[in-house]
Amino acid sequence: MPSATHQFHVTPQFAHRILFTENALQLGNPTLEEALRGDAVEAGESLRVFACIDDGLRASFPNLANELTGALESMQDGATPVELVAPPMMIPGGEACKNDWSIVEQLWKNFYAHPLSRHSCVLVIGGGAVLDVVGFAAATAHRGLRLLRMPTTTLSQGDSGVGVKCGVNRFGQKNWLGAFAVPWAVVNDLAFLRSQPERDRRAGLAEALKVALVRDAKFFDYLEQHAEALQRLDEEPVQYAVAEGARIHAEHIATGGDPFEMGSGRPLDFGHWSAHKLEQLTDFQLPHGEAVAVGMMVDLHYAEQVGLLAMEDLDRIQRVARRMGLLAPLARPEVVHALEAAVDNPAAPLLRGLEEFRLHLGGELCLCMVTVPGVSCDIHTVDSAALRGALRATLVLLEDVRS
Numbered sequence: 208m209p210s211a212t213h214q215f216h217v218t219p220q221f222a223h224r225i226l227f228t229e230n231a232l233q234l235g236n237p238t239l240e241e242a243l244r245g246d247a248v249e250a251g252e253s254l255r256v257f258a259c260i261d262d263g264l265r266a267s268f269p270n271l272a273n274e275l276t277g278a279l280e281s282m283q284d285g286a287t288p289v290e291l292v293a294p295p296m297m298i299p300g301g302e303a304c305k306n307d308w309s310i311v312e313q314l315w316k317n318f319y320a321h322p323l324s325r326h327s328c329v330l331v332i333g334g335g336a337v338l339d340v341v342g343f344a345a346a347t348a349h350r351g352l353r354l355l356r357m358p359t360t361t362l363s364q365g366d367s368g369v370g371v372k373c374g375v376n377r378f379g380q381k382n383w384l385g386a387f388a389v390p391w392a393v394v395n396d397l398a399f400l401r402s403q404p405e406r407d408r409r410a411g412l413a414e415a416l417k418v419a420l421v422r423d424a425k426f427f428d429y430l431e432q433h434a435e436a437l438q439r440l441d442e443e444p445v446q447y448a449v450a451e452g453a454r455i456h457a458e459h460i461a462t463g464g465d466p467f468e469m470g471s472g473r474p475l476d477f478g479h480w481s482a483h484k485l486e487q488l489t490d491f492q493l494p495h496g497e498a499v500a501v502g503m504m505v506d507l508h509y510a511e512q513v514g515l516l517a518m519e520d521l522d523r524i525q526r527v528a529r530r531m532g533l534l535a536p537l538a539r540p541e542v543v544h545a546l547e548a549a550v551d552n553p554a555a556p557l558l559r560g561l562e563e564f565r566l567h568l569g570g571e572l573c574l575c576m577v578t579v580p581g582v583s584c585d586i587h588t589v590d591s592a593a594l595r596g597a598l599r600a601t602l603v604l605l606e607d608v609r610s
C-alpha cells in the first residue's frame with residue numbers, strides 16, 4: 208500500500224479563562240467586562256450580547272435581569288460598545304430544561320431573530336442544567352457562538368461550568384446530544400452560592416471530593432481537615448473547595464492530554480456510570496452531586512474488593528465523605544431500592560449504566576478507580592462478584608448512615 212505523501216500534525220492551543228469574583232454585576236466591578244471583551248479587538252462594530260437567566264434565581268434575585276441590563280449598558284467605553292440585543296430570556300432551571308427540546312428551538316430562534324454573528328456573545332447565568340442547554344444552542348448556531356458562562360451553584364462553579372462540554376438529554380439518556388465547546392470565558396460570582404438551597408449547595412461539593420480523590424492528595428487533606436466546616440457550609444471553606452475544585456478540573460483539561468475526550472480515560476467521570484443511571488431511575492429527584500456521591504462509594508468499594516484500594520484508605524475516604532455531610536441524604540428509599548435490585552440481578556436497570564458507558568466509549572470499558580486518595584488508574588473489565596460485593600457494602604454503609 209502506498210503511504211501518505213504528505214502529513215501535517217498540528218497542535219492547536221486554546222485559552223480557557225475562569226475568573227472568580229463577588230457581585231460581578233455591581234457597577235465598578237470590571238470582571239464581567241474583562242471577561243466579555245477578552246483580547247478580541249473588533250473596533251467599529253458593537254459587541255452584541257444575548258443573555259439568558261435561570262428562572263430559579265428569580266426568588267432570591269428578583270432584580271437580576273435589570274442589574275444585568277444595567278451592567279451591560281454601562282460598558283459603552285472604547286471603540287466597541289456592548290449592546291444587549293433583547294431583554295434577557297428566562298429559562299426554567301433544573302434538569303427539566305435539558306429534557307425540553309422546545310427551549311433549544313426558542314434559543315435558536317432568538318439568536319436568528321436578533322441576528323448574532325460569530326463575534327456576538329451568548330451570556331448565561333444559572334445552574335449546570337441551564338448552562339448546558341444554552342451552551343448546546345450556542346455551540347450549534349453558526350458552528351459556535353461565543354459563550355460566557357456565569358455558573359450559580361457549587362456544582363457548576365466547581366465542575367460543570369468550568370468544563371468544555373454542553374449537552375441536552377435525548378432517548379432517556381443524559382447528555383446524548385451535545386458538543387465540546389470551550390467557553391469564551393467563565394465568571395464565577397461567589398455571591399450566587401449564598402442563595403442556593405442547602406441540600407444542593409452541599410451536594411455540589413461531591414465533585415470537589417471527586418477531583419481530590421482522582422488527582423490531588425493535598426486537596427483531599429484539606430477536605431479532610433475542614434470536613435465539619437464544609438458540612439456546616441461555612442462560607443470560607445466552601446468557597447475554597449469550589450475554587451480549588453475548579454482549578455484542578457481545568458488543569459486536568461489542560462494537561463490531561465485529552466481535553467475533548469477522544470480516548471477512553473475519563474478520570475473526571477469517576478463514579479459517574481452509576482450516578483447518571485441513578486439520576487434517571489429517580490426521575491432526576493436526586494441532585495447530580497448526590498448521585499455522584501453514591502456512585503463514588505460503589506466504585507471505591509469495588510476498588511477495595513479487587514485489591515486496588517486498601518481498606519484503611521477506603522475507611523478514611525468514607526469518613527471524610529460522611530463528615531462532609533455527603534452521605535446523609537443518600538439513605539433514601541429510591542437509592543436503596545436501585546442498589547438492592549442490582550445486587551442479585553445482572554439485568555437490573557442500574558447495571559445498564561455500565562453497559563451504556565461502555566457503548567458511549569466505543570466498545571471497550573474504561574473505568575477510573577482510586578488507588579490512594581489523589582491517585583487513580585483505569586480498569587477495563589468488571590468482575591461481577593466483586594461488583595455485587597461493592598453494592599452490598601454500599602448498602603451496609605447507607606444503612607449505617609441512616610441509623
Ligand SMILES: NC(=O)c1ccc[n+]([C@@H]2O[C@H](COP(=O)([O-])OP(=O)(O)OC[C@H]3O[C@@H](n4cnc5c(N)ncnc54)[C@H](O)[C@@H]3O)[C@@H](O)[C@H]2O)c1
Nearest residue numbers: 263300301334335336359360362363367370372399402403
Ligand atoms: N456539561 C458538563 O460537563 C456537566 C458536568 C456535570 C454536570 N452537568 C449537569 O449539571 C446539571 C446539574 O447542575 P446543578 O447542580 O448546578 O443544578 P441545576 O442546574 O439542576 O439547578 C438546580 C436548581 O437550583 C436552581 N438554582 C440555580 N442556582 C441557584 C442559586 N444560586 N440560588 C437558588 N437556586 C438556584 C435552579 O433553578 C434549579 O431549580 C445536570 O444537568 C448535570 O448533568 C454538566
Ligand SMILES: [Zn+2]
Nearest residue numbers: 366414495499
Ligand atoms: Zn458530575
